[in-house]
Amino acid sequence: MTKEEIIAAFHFRHDCKEFNPDKKISKSDMTFILETARLSPSSFGFEPWRFIVLQQPQKRELLKATSWGAPKKLDTASHFVLGLTMKRPLLQWDSDYIHRFMRDVQGHTEEMCATRLGFYKVFQESDFDLLDDRKMFDWASKQSYIALGNMMTAAAIIGIDSCPIEGFKQQETEHVLQEQLGVDTSLYGLSYMVAFGYRVVEPKQKTRRPIEDVVTWIE
Ligand SMILES: Cc1cc2nc3c(=O)[nH]c(=O)nc-3n(C[C@H](O)[C@H](O)[C@H](O)COP(=O)(O)O)c2cc1C
Numbered sequence: 001m002t003k004e005e006i007i008a009a010f011h012f013r014h015d016c017k018e019f020n021p022d023k024k025i026s027k028s029d030m031t032f033i034l035e036t037a038r039l040s041p042s043s044f045g046f047e048p049w050r051f052i053v054l055q056q057p058q059k060r061e062l063l064k065a066t067s068w069g070a071p072k073k074l075d076t077a078s079h080f081v082l083g084l085t086m087k088r089p090l091l092q093w094d095s096d097y098i099h100r101f102m103r104d105v106q107g108h109t110e111e112m113c114a115t116r117l118g119f120y121k122v123f124q125e126s127d128f129d130l131l132d133d134r135k136m137f138d139w140a141s142k143q144s145y146i147a148l149g150n151m152m153t154a155a156a157i158i159g160i161d162s163c164p165i166e167g168f169k170q171q172e173t174e175h176v177l178q179e180q181l182g183v184d185t186s187l188y189g190l191s192y193m194v195a196f197g198y199r200v201v202e203p204k205q206k207t208r209r210p211i212e213d214v215v216t217w218i219e
Contacts, residue, residue, distance in 0.1 A: 001157070011206060013156035016163045019076040019197030025160055030079050033196065036154040037147035044120055046101055048086040048140035049147055050188060052181065053079055062180050063193075069167015070193055077163075077195035081151070082177070084188040085144040088136040093121040141191040148192055155196055165193040 025033075030053070037051055054060055060074040067074070074080060090097040098120070102113045124130040130139050152162045174190050177183035208214075 006157070009153065009156040012159070013152055013162065014203035014206065016161035016195070016197070016199050016203070018072050018200050019078060019161065019195065020200050021076045023078065023198040025078040025196055025198075029158055029160060030196070032158065033151050033155050033160070034081075036150040040143075040147040040150050042143045042146070043139075044116075044123075045106060046091065046098065047105075048091055049144045050084040050086075051147075052082040052084065052183070054082055054181075055079065059181065062176050063168070063173060066172040066176060067165070067168035067193070069165045070195075073163055073165065073193075073195035076197065076200075078197035079195075081194045081196070082190060083144050083148055083192040083194060084177075084183065085137060085141045085191045087140075087187055087189055088131075088133050090187050091136055091140055092131065093117055093124050137189050141189075144191045148194055151194060151196075160196055161199045162197075163195045165195065168193065 034051065034053070037049070038047075042048060054063075060080060064071045064074060086097075089095060092098070094117075098117070099113060102108045102116060103110070108116065124136075128139060130136050148164055152164065155162050168190070170190060174183075174185045177190060178185040
């Protein structure tokens with residue numbers, strides 16, 4: 001792709017409020033979008049996320065009561081994704097998840113695991129001061145949002161619209177996820193929702209501050 005084509009995709013992406021309910025994203029395009037989430041970078045490479053693609057209309061309906069920013073998207077989006085983020089019991093340096101992840105996913109020897117865990121412990125204890133439920137979740141959520149950005153950009157590049165959604169009551173919605181969708185909310189929290197599909201109306205002109213107000217060069 002040329003730089004112009006990539007920038008055109010960034011202009012194409014907008015917060016699509018309503019989708020064409022009759023136009024569905026193909027399985028291979030949705031797989032492509034989700035693959036860009038899977039390949040996203042994360043701190044220490046621990047991939048503190050999980051994505052639920054919520055397609056059953058009855059299940060989508062359950063989210064409406066606690067998600068003021070989502071009803072129209074829940075009704076019309078071709079694909080509707082819940083961005084879950086791991087909580088402290090999974091991500092703390094001495095958790096089973098982290099140890100198994102280093103060994104089984106990253107392929108480290110026990111010796112390497114021990115060395116790396118030493119760094120991770122200091123990072124969590126003092127460098128970033130993360131040993132608190134809220135701080136840990138917010139730190140991990142920052143990483144889940146990288147996956148969100150990648151999914152939306154990837155979608156735009158292939159002509160698919162999206163809308164990120166934080167318009168929900170977090171605790172109440174997580175309760176629905178626990179009771180109705182089988183999510184263990186002691187281990188995962190809901191960071192965001194993101195709807196994908198095809199627009200029904202053209203977006204308004206994008207508004208952004210000029211580049212000088214956003215970037216400082218020190219040369
Ligand atoms: C983290 C995040 C949460 C958002 N939550 C909502 C939402 O709940 N409902 C909605 O319609 N738009 C939501 N938006 C869309 C923003 O309002 C939109 O991205 C912003 O106004 C810029 O417009 P643009 O996306 O068209 O460039 C959200 C955007 C982000 C990044």
